[in-house]
Amino acid sequence: xxxxxxxxxxxxxxxxxxxxxxxxxxxxxxxxxxxxxxxxxxxxxxxxxxxxxxxxxxxxxxxxxxxxxxxxxxxxxxxxxxxxxxxxxxxxxxxxxxxxxxxxxxxxxxxxxxxxxxxxxxxxxxxxxxxxxxxxxxxxxxxxxxxxxxxxxxxxxxxxxxxxxxxxxxxxxxxxxxxxxxxxxxxxxxxxxxxxxxxxxxxxxxxxxxxxxxxxxxxxxxxxxxxxxxxxxxxxxxxxxxxxxxxxxxxxxxxxxxxxxxxxxxxxxxxxxxxxxxxxxxxxxxxxxxxxxxxxxxxxxxxxxxxxxxxxxxxxxxxxxxxxxxxxxxxxxxxxxxxxxxxxxxxxxxxxxxxxxxxxxxxxxxxxxxxxxxxxxxxxxxxxxxxxxx
Numbered sequence: 001x002x003x004x005x006x007x008x009x010x011x012x013x014x015x016x017x018x019x020x021x022x023x024x025x026x027x028x029x030x031x032x033x034x035x036x037x038x039x040x041x042x043x044x045x046x047x048x049x050x051x052x053x054x055x056x057x058x059x060x061x062x063x064x065x066x067x068x069x070x071x072x073x074x075x076x077x078x079x080x081x082x083x084x085x086x087x088x089x090x091x092x093x094x095x096x097x098x099x100x101x102x103x104x105x106x107x108x109x110x111x112x113x114x115x116x117x118x119x120x121x122x123x124x125x126x127x128x129x130x131x132x133x134x135x136x137x138x139x140x141x142x143x144x145x146x147x148x149x150x151x152x153x154x155x156x157x158x159x160x161x162x163x164x165x166x167x168x169x170x171x172x173x174x175x176x177x178x179x180x181x182x183x184x185x186x187x188x189x190x191x192x193x194x195x196x197x198x199x200x201x202x203x204x205x206x207x208x209x210x211x212x213x214x215x216x217x218x219x220x221x222x223x224x225x226x227x228x229x230x231x232x233x234x235x236x237x238x239x240x241x242x243x244x245x246x247x248x249x250x251x252x253x254x255x256x257x258x259x260x261x262x263x264x265x266x267x268x269x270x271x272x273x274x275x276x277x278x279x280x281x282x283x284x285x286x287x288x289x290x291x292x293x294x295x296x297x298x299x300x301x302x303x304x305x306x307x308x309x310x311x312x313x314x315x316x317x318x319x320x321x322x323x324x325x326x327x328x329x330x331x332x333x334x335x336x337x338x339x340x341x342x343x344x345x346x347x348x349x350x351x352x353x354x355x356x357x358x359x360x361x362x363x364x365x366x367x368x369x370x371x372x373x374x375x376x377x378x379x380x381x382x383x384x385x386x387x388x389x390x
Contacts, residue, residue: 030311033319042068080240198238
């Protein structure tokens, strides 16, 4: 299988030499940091029981925070961009499947396993943590096995267990398996047609699932497992790949570049307003994914613009460097802090703003964890990993 894919994906017969690293774009780190902050605030809001802050005519200023999960849409678009970026900067680059699998595993698994151990240990020393999460431990042998192989997002019983946020890592893992075929598709038919094919897969899959189950109601875990299967999310991954191709091969039309911030805001407003639409249907995910893709396109294009300047800010890029650790470790800390603050009688808006004020220390703690857990693995060259695993 590996040799077949490598042969098909290599556009030239001549064996490829080791390519130079793809050029790094600062704004990508900034967008990672931004997405991680969105998810952090979303979980702070959710653990505060989503309080209202109403002003004139009963408008709830905090209502948009209900959609903070859309930070994951941005992460998925960024994933598609980053995986495809080396292949658009070096069009003759071969996908060496074994080396690719080793790099992806080395990049995400050690920190992921540490996060599972961390939340279990924290629950042992901080009993209140277990009360605010689905489970701080695996529910059984099957749950533990699926988590260890990053397949837990495939079943309703395990998609939200142990460390709840890792459901998206299970989705990411299946995307890594699908990426070689997406790369083949884009090389065979072009980025534009390839993206339309992936979008069609998402629409057909999600609509078929909706029609199959309608009108029977489904619980949230069942909904999550079907909705977040890789076929239901390839639109966002494909959008990121499409942006990578556009950034490398085209120039953003000046008129579009000028209006991208307004278009992003409009798409976000429409997606938020489409809350009554069943989540099985891909409407809201595709709207948030499109907004994320436009934001990424403006932030990474060669033309200087306000979006690129904002997401190239040093503090956002700094958070982006350890956004993976922040994403994996923030929730158990927030849940523990929530239990502690509730013990002192805080609730509602008071609890929300206090937790929000604790956001900076949470980020600082995750930065320290990054240096202990994630950074040592980043400093190891992939060639060394291949030798160890050979």
